[in-house]
Amino acid sequence: MINLLIHHWKEKQRSPFWQKSIALNIILGILCLYLLLNVLALSFFADKIIQETYKGRDVVETFTGLLFYYFSFDLVIRFLFQQLPTLSIQPYLTLPIKKSKLLHYPLIKSGSSFFNIVAILILLPFFIKVVCATHSFPFCFAWIVALFSFIIANNYLNFLLKKYFAKRPLLILLLLAFVGLFIFFDIAKIVSCSSYFSAILIYLANTPFLIIIPVALAALTYYLAYFLLKKNSYVEDKLTDKRRNADSFLFLKRFGEIGDLVHIEIKMILRNKRPKSLLYFSLIFLAYGFMFYKKQNLDNYLLLSFVGVLMTAMFALNHGQFMFAWESSFFDSFMTKKISPYNYVKSKYLFFTVLCLLSFIVSLPYALISYKIGIINVSLLLYNVGVSSFILIFFGTYNSTRIDLGKSQFMNYQGIGATQFLLILPIMGIPVLVYLLFNLFDIPQYSFYVLGILGIIGIAFNKYLLQLVTDQFIKRKYKMAYGFRQK
Secondary structure, three states, rough: OHHHHHHHHHHOOOOOHOOHHHHHHHHHHHHHOOOOHHHHHHHHHHHHHHHHHHHOOOOHHHHHHHHHHHHHHHHHHHHHHHHOHHHHHHHHOOOOHHHHHHHHHHHHHHHOHHHHHHHHHHHHHHHHHHHHHHHOHHHOOOOOOOHHHHHHHHHHHHHHHHHOOOOOHHHHHHHHHHHHHHHHHHHHOOOOOOHHHHHHHHHHOOOOOHHHHHHHHHHHHHHHHHHHHHHHOOOOHHHOOOOOOOOOOOOHHHHHHHHHHHHHHHHHHHOHHHHHHHHHHHHHHHHHHHHHHOOOOOOOOOHHHHHHHHHHOOHHHHHHOOOOOOHHHHHHHHHHOOOOOOHHHHHHHHHHHHHHHHHHHHHHHHHHOHHHHHHHHHHHHHHHHHHHHHHHHHHHHHOOOOOOOOOOOOOOOOOOOOHHHHHHHHHHHHEEEHHHHHHOOOOOOHHHHHHHHHHHHHHHHHHHHHHHHHHHHHHHHHHHHHHHHHH
């Protein structure tokens, strides 16, 4: 096992990632160091922050309660972005090494995950500065062991979620809804989950022999992850009579060439890591409405404009900022086929429209908070479909950087350039300018009607606008193709 871990260290050192650019490595190193120093500073000064924010409350109990939010988000973020090192055992399968030892290797190797390092840095400074200085040794030992056990449990629980949830989008939504519901109940003070979490941890710390419970939980998740790897470690076991249903979304073929192009884009999203992780991230962001749609913000029309644009087009905007670049690996094949440029561009527009409608439907329950949210989001849905869509497609013709679909979205800046920053100006700038104009006349609430009308005008003249964008695409397609070939 030690030799395997030494091989892992050498693999990291010799990775081609570090050979790309010294300047890039320095920048990434500084960013990682900055992030870790911020985490350390947050943990070190957590007692001061808690004393000022939660006056009169016990610092250790409050900090322990706040960890409920951390572990909840940590589990979701791990599921979306943490890569499982299961493929690392493949080079050793032909060697005379016991399979049981090989299966333990990726499990132990995952302990060096970036998420585990961050979790430890969040706990240790606070533990040394506050917990050790104010509590007895048995309490300190039980407290830190219990929290380390939760870190381990989250790490190996991620293996199970990746296996059973990754290919079931409905279960993913249920997981996100489940976590979001608990956090919402806690924020709304319906059920104080963080208080229960804190009370249980403090009770365990005050009763040291009960520390066996979180330790057993961590051991159980490790065993389940090991059993899962063992069950799926034989390639021949995966050869079943079941076939992937390749006939999904066949109804799109009724719409001819445009339907086929939309079908290809949907399959591209669902079958590749980066666009799929971007989809999950966008779904999580839709839950942020609870942070903004509060009573004190219902008259802040500028904030409602900003949030409304995102809520009605979150995934559409995230996906659309890399318009055409998603197909960079097979863009040349599109260019060699008899595909109408107009239909190609129109398929992008229709797909963007469908994504906006789905985001609007998912965010529709926010209208229960106030009718204003419903009216504003309808107008901004029209704005996104009639205005934002054409801006994204137009700027998309300037995307000429190849994107590797197989890489994770986390800490991945591939494909990001000046275009992504420039397109923010018109998409967010137009609502801000309209708001400021109407605010001069002290009627900011009418700005949304103008945005809705702009959207309706864009939808009404979509054929003309699509033709203009298509002409731009025809002018740029050879430069785009050349850029996409560069690896």
